[in-house]
Amino acid sequence: MDLCHRLRDAAKPYWDASVNHRFVDQLLAGDIADEVFGRYLVQDFRFCDTFVRLLGAAVCAADDPEARLTHARQLSVLAGGEYRYFIDSFEALNIPESQWKNPTLSEPTQAFIALMEKACDSQDYALMLVVLVVAEWLYLEWAQRAGNTLPPRPEHRDWIVLHNEPDFVRWVGFLCNELNRVGAERDFETLREPFVEACQIEQRFFDMAFDGMR
Numbered sequence: 001m002d003l004c005h006r007l008r009d010a011a012k013p014y015w016d017a018s019v020n021h022r023f024v025d026q027l028l029a030g031d032i033a034d035e036v037f038g039r040y041l042v043q044d045f046r047f048c049d050t051f052v053r054l055l056g057a058a059v060c061a062a063d064d065p066e067a068r069l070t071h072a073r074q075l076s077v078l079a080g081g082e083y084r085y086f087i088d089s090f091e092a093l094n095i096p097e098s099q100w101k102n103p104t105l106s107e108p109t110q111a112f113i114a115l116m117e118k119a120c121d122s123q124d125y126a127l128m129l130v131v132l133v134v135a136e137w138l139y140l141e142w143a144q145r146a147g148n149t150l151p152p153r154p155e156h157r158d159w160i161v162l163h164n165e166p167d168f169v170r171w172v173g174f175l176c177n178e179l180n181r182v183g184a185e186r187d188f189e190t191l192r193e194p195f196v197e198a199c200q201i202e203q204r205f206f207d208m209a210f211d212g213m214r
């Protein structure tokens with residue numbers, strides 16, 4: 001088994017709970033409450049801001065010119081299509097700028113930001129890749145649960161498509177190959193610990209969307 005699959009196995013309870021979370025069930029069915037999805041998107045917009053910093057750090061820390069360009073290209077996706085997705089969805093969900101510009105950060109948002117900032121500050125490419133692989137591979141796995149019929153509302157449908165379209169599949173494949181490559185000579189435990197922590201936070205992030213709901 002390659003390194004990425006060994007890491008995923010080590011985090012299996014949290015990984016599976018996230019991929020099969022009721023948040024995902026309801027999003028794929030298109031029947032997620034606007035209040036739940038809106039709360040999630042407002043927090044995720046802040047997650048993505050720090051995620052951009054992490055990708056920038058990966059551009060800096062990567063040991064290979066081709067890899068630097070691949071990270072740089074993905075930055076343009078976040079700054080382009082994904083940014084537009086958030087703005088359009090806040091409008092569709094009637095979430096005013098005052099609510100998404102400066103929200104109170106939930107516990108899992110804070111925890112994820114702290115983990116990403118730690119990876120940035122470490123200047124350790126392998127550690128950055130651990131966090132990138134969890135965030136992107138786990139999102140690919142839940143989005144690949146989607147069948148042929150996608151939910152009709154763009155804010156639901158586009159969030160799924162952003163995470164299972166062919167470009168995203170290639171991006172995740174790249175990240176896993178990079179971690180398998182640069183993580184090969186690293187002590188497994190030093191990678192396992194942040195990998196599992198990131199998976200635990202992913203689960204709490206989906207839980208958080210339902211805070212205050214039944």
Ligand SMILES: Cc1ncc(CO)c(N)n1
Nearest residue numbers: 044047135136139202205
């Ligand atoms: C919390 C979270 N994890 C992963 C992704 C995918 O980048 C995201 N948008 N949000």
